Amino acid sequence: MSRHSGTEVLRYTAFSADPEGGNPAGVVLDASGLDEAAMLAVAAELGYSESAFLTRQGGPGEAGARDGTGEPGDAGAQDGTGAREYTIRYFSPKAEVPFCGHATVATALALAERDGPGDLVFRTPAGTVPVTVTREGAELRATLTSVEPDVLDIAPADLAEALAALDWPAADLDPALPPRIAFAGARHLVLAAATRERLADLSYDFARLEALMHRLDLTTLQLVWRQAPDVFHVRDPFPVGGVVEDPATGAAAAAFGAYLRDRSLVPATAVLTLHQGEDMGRPGTLTVELRADDARVRVSGTGTRIGD
Numbered sequence: 001m002s003r004h005s006g007t008e009v010l011r012y013t014a015f016s017a018d019p020e021g022g023n024p025a026g027v028v029l030d031a032s033g034l035d036e037a038a039m040l041a042v043a044a045e046l047g048y049s050e051s052a053f054l055t056r057q058g059g060p061g062e063a064g065a066r067d068g069t070g071e072p073g074d075a076g077a078q079d080g081t082g083a084r085e086y087t088i089r090y091f092s093p094k095a096e097v098p099f100c101g102h103a104t105v106a107t108a109l110a111l112a113e114r115d116g117p118g119d120l121v122f123r124t125p126a127g128t129v130p131v132t133v134t135r136e137g138a139e140l141r142a143t144l145t146s147v148e149p150d151v152l153d154i155a156p157a158d159l160a161e162a163l164a165a166l167d168w169p170a171a172d173l174d175p176a177l178p179p180r181i182a183f184a185g186a187r188h189l190v191l192a193a194a195t196r197e198r199l200a201d202l203s204y205d206f207a208r209l210e211a212l213m214h215r216l217d218l219t220t221l222q223l224v225w226r227q228a229p230d231v232f233h234v235r236d237p238f239p240v241g242g243v244v245e246d247p248a249t250g251a252a253a254a255a256f257g258a259y260l261r262d263r264s265l266v267p268a269t270a271v272l273t274l275h276q277g278e279d280m281g282r283p284g285t286l287t288v289e290l291r292a293d294d295a296r297v298r299v300s301g302t303g304t305r306i307g308d
Contacts, residue, residue, distance in 0.1 A: 012106035015284035015301035022284035023248035026051030043091035083119035092241030099185030101250015143300035149258030165209035184254035210239035248284035268292035
């Protein structure tokens with residue numbers, strides 16, 4: 001635990017059990033005294049791609065909330081189903097974002113270490129996101145369920161601008177996975193590379209891509225390469241957050257799952273493995289689950305606390 005601007009900030013990595021892998025996030029478990037400017041300042045000072053700020057959710061179950069000692073306290077309000085319920089906000093070093101998967105996982109793991117595994121409900125700016133934390137041997141695993149997803153076409157001129165900013169020739173794209181904008185809490189442009197070498201070679205025009213992403217309201221680009229029918233390697237440029245690349249991106253993974261289902265590129269019920277961060281030296285693994293009877297997408301992974 002550390003202090004930034006007088007606020008206690010936990011540091012966790014998500015989607016890896018190794019502190020040197022996955023995607024680090026700041027976690028503030030009590031942000032009730034912080035306004036937007038203060039949250040942004042903490043996120044900027046910490047410097048991770050995103051930090052999460054948690055407040056206790058009010059409601060009928062609040063009086064019954066108890067902490068890990070059995071006394072009324074910080075464990076969060078109950079939502080009527082036994083899940084602990086919180087509001088949560090996410091900030092990059094430059095701006096607030098509507099939803100962040102890796103910071104959600106990091107926060108859920110921090111709460112599970114404090115209060116024990118179980119069911120959580122996060123009220124995010126993008127909508128309600130249930131999270132379940134389970135213990136698997138010595139590790140905790142968090143599974144988030146996205147908001148209702150959507151998949152949209154991208155205008156040819158906007159696609160051409162994205163490829164120009166990336167310096168990717170259109171011929172280097174995989175025609176089996178056509179470009180689309182996918183949403184599962186935040187908007188991401190999905191672009192599929194035809195080869196692993198194309199995906200590995202990422203050197204883009206930061207300002208040009210940032211301008212396009214602001215215009216299209218994109219959080220990241222989800223750059224992918226399909227290794228096997230259910231295994232993908234992915235990378236996520238994140239210039240709108242002030243970060244060149246995000247090491248492991250749960251929100252984009254959820255959006256990508258929705259994209260694959262929308263394009264009938266995977267079965268209606270499927271479990272997919274996404275490898276991310278290898279090209280940055282921070283390898284992580286995201287598991288994406290699709291269910292035929294539920295339009296939402298589930299993303300799960302491990303994580304661990306990063307020492308001070």
